[in-house]
Amino acid sequence: MKLRPLAALLTCGTIAAPLLLYGCGGSDDNGASAGGGTTPPATTTPTPQPTPAVAANLKDCCTAGDKDFPKVGGNLGNQNYSSLKQVTREQVGQLGGAWVNRIEGGLTTGTNQSTTVVVDGVIYIESALGNVIAVDGRTGVTKWKWTTPHGVVTRRGVAVAKDLGLVYTLAGGNRLIALRTDTGEVAWTKQYPGSTEANFVGAVQKVALVYHDKRLYIGTNDGNRGAAFSADATNGNVLTAFWGVPR
Numbered sequence: 001m002k003l004r005p006l007a008a009l010l011t012c013g014t015i016a017a018p019l020l021l022y023g024c025g026g027s028d029d030n031g032a033s034a035g036g037g038t039t040p041p042a043t044t045t046p047t048p049q050p051t052p053a054v055a056a057n058l059k060d061c062c063t064a065g066d067k068d069f070p071k072v073g074g075n076l077g078n079q080n081y082s083s084l085k086q087v088t089r090e091q092v093g094q095l096g097g098a099w100v101n102r103i104e105g106g107l108t109t110g111t112n113q114s115t116t117v118v119v120d121g122v123i124y125i126e127s128a129l130g131n132v133i134a135v136d137g138r139t140g141v142t143k144w145k146w147t148t149p150h151g152v153v154t155r156r157g158v159a160v161a162k163d164l165g166l167v168y169t170l171a172g173g174n175r176l177i178a179l180r181t182d183t184g185e186v187a188w189t190k191q192y193p194g195s196t197e198a199n200f201v202g203a204v205q206k207v208a209l210v211y212h213d214k215r216l217y218i219g220t221n222d223g224n225r226g227a228a229f230s231a232d233a234t235n236g237n238v239l240t241a242f243w244g245v246p247r
Contacts, residue, residue, distance in 0.1 A: 056119045056162050058212055072115040072157035072208035099140030103127055115157040115208065122181070124167055126155045132169050134184060144184030150175055159209035159216060161233055168209050168216060168233075176204065176218070176236045190236025201241045202227030215239065 053063040056070045061077035066084065074080045087095065103125060110128030117124050122143060123135040130148040135141070151172035159168045166178045166187055174194055178187040193200045202220025210217040211233060220227040226244025231237060 056160075058162075067118075068120065069116075069118045070160055070162070071117055071210060076210070076212060101135055101140045101142060103133055104129055104131070110152070111154055113154055113156050113206065117158060117160060119160045119162055119181075124158045124160060126158060126169060128152075130155070130171065132158060132167065132179060132184070134167075134181070146177075146179050146184045146186070148172070148177075153205045155208075156206060157208035159211040161211045161214075164214070164233060166233070168211065170204050170207070170209070174204050176216070176231065178233075178236070188235060190231070192238070199238075201229045201238055 053059065054068075055063050055066045055075065056068040057063075058070055058076060061075065062079060063075055064079065065074045065082040069082065072078075074082070104127045107128060112126070112128035114126035118137060121137045123137050125133045125135060127133060130150070130152045132146045132148075134143040134145075136143055146169075148171050153170060153172045155170050160166075160181065161168070162181075165181050167181050169177050169179065171177050171189075174192040176190045176192070178189070179185065180187050192202075192204060195203065202218075202222050202225075204218055204220055206221040207219040214233050216231045216233050216236075218229055218231060220229075227242065229241040230239045232239055
């Protein structure tokens with residue numbers, strides 16, 4: 001042990017409190033502490049960083065839109081907000097068209113109340129004729145088109161289940177249609193009972209579909225009665241049903 005002047009020992013508190021000697025430090029030529037042990041090297045454990053939320057996964061209510069805008073309203077909280085920052089108030093007026101895709105040949109008639117959604121760079125559009133078109137968001141090229149055989153019905157936006165590889169739309173005759181996101185082929189069709197039939201759950205039109213965690217949430221066009229239900233996103237079977245006013 002190194003010999004230190006009395007003043008130094010008093011400063012460190014060695015005489016007044018011998019138990020503090022180790023804490024006061026001092027080491028011999030071999031790096032041993034004054035208390036006879038060795039001081040372990042300081043180690044730090046990196047703090048795991050959370051994985052950033054991705055809009056298209058629709059895991060919680062308030063993940064802002066990013067490169068994707070995966071549902072009508074932007075997210076499950078319907079905040080209609082995008083976190084992208086390249087377009088600002090200062091230069092938005094200077095933007096111009098990058099490409100044009102004349103959906104349905106540029107049709108200007110008919111009723112279309114549908115909002116487009118974007119998942120993995122693909123824009124999903126419901127047309128005034130009741131069809132669904134998938135468009136490459138970078139090039140504007142149509143990837144596929146599903147033409148409904150069930151007549152025209154007013155819709156307000158598809159739902160996309162990225163984890164299931166399906167996009168959902170409504171069709172005439174109280175039908176829910178599941179299409180494959182890569183090809184537009186029909187995966188399955190579910191027809192719900194009409195208004196005069198037993199187990200009627202509402203008229204499925206003029207609503208935007210919502211997908212979350214293997215379920216679809218479907219409002220209806222039933223005026224003041226306010227019907228809505230949820231369905232299994234793998235087959236369309238009704239899971240729960242609600243009427244704002246008893247039938």
